[in-house]
Amino acid sequence: MSLPFKRVIQILPGxxxxxxxxxxxxxxxxxxxxxxxxxxxxxxxxxxTYDIIITGQVFAPLLTTLSLLxxxxxxxxLAAISFGILMGNYRRVYNLFEPLIxxxxxxxxxxxxxxxxxxxxxxxxxxxxxxxxxxxxxVLINTVQGVRAVDPVMINTARTFGHSGAAILWRILLPATxxxxxxxxxxxxxxxxxxxxxxxxISANGGLGDVIVYGQRMFLVVESYAWLVIVAALGFALNFWxxxxxxxxxxxxxxxxx
Amino acid sequence: xxxxxxQTTPINGQSIRIxxxxxxxxxxxxxxxxxxxxxxxxxxxxxxxxxxxSGCGKSTLLQIIAGLIPPTSGRVFLGDKDVTAQPAHMVxxxxxxxxxxxxWMNVEENVMFSFTHREQLSKSAARDRCHEYLQMVxxxxxxxxxxxxxxxxxxxxxxxxxxxxxxxxxxxxxxxxSSVDALTRLDLHALMLDxxxxxxxxxxxxxxxxxxxxxxxxxxxxxxxxxxxxxxIVDAGMPRPRLPVTTHQDPRFIAVRNQLLARLLTKPDAAxxxxx
Ligand SMILES: Nc1ncnc2c1ncn2[C@@H]1O[C@H](COP(=O)(O)OP(=O)(O)OP(=O)(O)O)[C@@H](O)[C@H]1O
Ligand SMILES: [Mg+2]
Numbered sequence: 001m002s003l004p005f006k007r008v009i010q011i012l013p014g015x016x017x018x019x020x021x022x023x024x025x026x027x028x029x030x031x032x033x034x035x036x037x038x039x040x041x042x043x044x045x046x047x048x049t050y051d052i053i054i055t056g057q058v059f060a061p062l063l064t065t066l067s068l069l070x071x072x073x074x075x076x077x078l079a080a081i082s083f084g085i086l087m088g089n090y091r092r093v094y095n096l097f098e099p100l101i102x103x104x105x106x107x108x109x110x111x112x113x114x115x116x117x118x119x120x121x122x123x124x125x126x127x128x129x130x131x132x133x134x135x136x137x138x139v140l141i142n143t144v145q146g147v148r149a150v151d152p153v154m155i156n157t158a159r160t161f162g163h164s165g166a167a168i169l170w171r172i173l174l175p176a177t178x179x180x181x182x183x184x185x186x187x188x189x190x191x192x193x194x195x196x197x198x199x200x201x202i203s204a205n206g207g208l209g210d211v212i213v214y215g216q217r218m219f220l221v222v223e224s225y226a227w228l229v230i231v232a233a234l235g236f237a238l239n240f241w242x243x244x245x246x247x248x249x250x251x252x253x254x255x256x257x258x
Numbered sequence: 259x260x261x262x263x264x265q266t267t268p269i270n271g272q273s274i275r276i277x278x279x280x281x282x283x284x285x286x287x288x289x290x291x292x293x294x295x296x297x298x299x300x301x302x303x304x305x306x307x308x309x310x311x312s313g314c315g316k317s318t319l320l321q322i323i324a325g326l327i328p329p330t331s332g333r334v335f336l337g338d339k340d341v342t343a344q345p346a347h348m349v350x351x352x353x354x355x356x357x358x359x360x361x362w363m364n365v366e367e368n369v370m371f372s373f374t375h376r377e378q379l380s381k382s383a384a385r386d387r388c389h390e391y392l393q394m395v396x397x398x399x400x401x402x403x404x405x406x407x408x409x410x411x412x413x414x415x416x417x418x419x420x421x422x423x424x425x426x427x428x429x430x431x432x433x434x435x436s437s438v439d440a441l442t443r444l445d446l447h448a449l450m451l452d453x454x455x456x457x458x459x460x461x462x463x464x465x466x467x468x469x470x471x472x473x474x475x476x477x478x479x480x481x482x483x484x485x486x487x488x489x490x491i492v493d494a495g496m497p498r499p500r501l502p503v504t505t506h507q508d509p510r511f512i513a514v515r516n517q518l519l520a521r522l523l524t525k526p527d528a529a530x531x532x533x534x
Contacts, residue, residue, distance in 0.1 A: 151357045153352055153354050153357040153358050154357060154358070154360065156321075156326050156350070156352070157352065157358045157360075158371075159325075159326060159345050160324055160326060160345055160348070160349050160350040161345075161349065161371065161372045161373075161375075161424055162345055162347070162375070162376060163375060164375075167375060171360075171371070172360070175360070175362045250362075251362075252361035252362050252404060252406060255404070255406055255407070
């Protein structure tokens with residue numbers, strides 16, 4: 001397969017462009033054209049990033065953030081998928097909840113953090129709940145849409161062979177809706193990362209958000225930037241991984257990729 | 259293709275009897291009568307065709323027989339059993355085969371989807387059964403393909419194999435050959451007859467293609483314009499085995515076909531005037 005090679009050729013100009021942006025910054029810091037206290041040299045930031053990873057400092061905050069993210073994300077997805085299937089199938093359930101959902105959905109979930117802290121404190125419960133809420137809405141909306149788009153012919157095919165309701169749910173409804181659900185989950189993944197980092201910044205008791213703020217408070221500016229690079233890499237890796245999962249699980253959607 | 263004479267194979271199908279079937283749809287604030295008091299009796303192992311103009315309620319009637327939608331009034335019996343509004347051991351073969359095959363299952367999984375939940379079969383027994391039916395439609399080599407990797411005609415053959423692998427008492431066919439090209443259609447006709455002579459299930463075929471109805475069926479029921487009601491039942495009874503070229507040229511075939519066409523072309527307001 002020449003596909004990876006083609007991909008490399010495709011992203012090469014983009015990478016060159018990033019390098020072209022970093023180079024003047026590097027020179028400017030070396031020639032003292034900017035205040036190095038606030039804007040460290042990219043090379044220094046990357047060196048520190050490397051140190052943080054090599055010395056293993058990265059693990060504790062990364063693990064904290066990842067486990068909160070995974071927990072809240074899983075809760076949010078499960079709730080949204082179950083609820084979305086109900087709403088998509090039953091008009092009455094939909095009519096009952098739709099106004100409430102349309103009201104809650106536009107709230108930036110990070111704005112809920114003060115209230116969440118009030119009720120749940122600064123611990124993991126607060127973070128899991130907020131991440132769960134941030135995950136919930138995009139997945140819910142997509143699931144409802146997906147369920148509605150399922151062709152009745154598929155459902156009737158299962159019925160004519162005498163399949164039970166449970167079998168129709170697991171073997172028809174869920175796979176047929178999966179492309180929609182996964183698209184929602186991909187959006188939620190980015191939002192959840194934002195929310196978990198902000199929550200950690202505010203509560204300052206561990207995680208990547210905490211170490212970024214700590215760096216800033218202690219004037220460890222280079223460290224602060226280095227952790228930022230790590231968060232960026234994490235976001236990138238998560239998205240990359242998710243797209244891979246998406247292609248794998250719903251391979252029939254764009255078969256030409258096979 | 260081997261041809262088995264009907265007499266040698268025991269009949270597997272059960273009779274279908276429908277009584278006083280009517281269906282009213284409510285739409286746009288009003289109600290609309292789609293099927294009007296239809297009664298029909300299909301013998302075990304018989305091949306019955308229902309022809310009628312577009313929109314006369316053929317699909318509605320067939321879905322009621324299949325138990326996929328409930329009738330507004332009337333009863334459906336399979337053998338002696340009242341199976342009104344429940345998917346009994348009948349299989350409905352959809353016109354839209356491309357939507358009916360599940361894209362996340364390969365050919366083999368699609369076929370197994372029709373019977374493994376009903377019968378406790380070992381993995382190898384299930385595969386054997388699957389391959390027996392795939393062989394009948396000539397697609398054994400494609401068992402690991404996904405539906406979207408097959409041509410339209412092949413997809414419909416998979417759908418047919420899947421329907422038959424369920425070994426139903428009756429097969430209900432809703433214009434299953436209307437969306438393939440003419441040559442493939444003739445091929446599928448021959449295949450369907452071959453399978454029917456081998457398995458002797460009861461078959462009810464809905465179509466607006468009169469030639470197809472006469473070629474395949476023992477009897478042909480004619481539905482009127484909407485609301486669909488039976489205006490005639492014609493004994494087509496062409497000798498079997500039926501062959502694509504000779505049967506279509508048989509004078510009897512032409513006579514029956516012309517009679518049916520005349521019946522169908524009668525205008526709704528002139529329905530009481532005897533057909534020419
Ligand atoms: N779910 C429904 N709700 C309302 N009206 C319906 C519904 N299904 C069918 N109808 C109406 O019932 C009538 C009969 O439809 P049906 O699909 O049974 O016709 P048909 O004979 O199969 O037509 P065709 O040959 O074009 O497939 C049509 O006028 C259609 O608009
Ligand atoms: Mg129809």
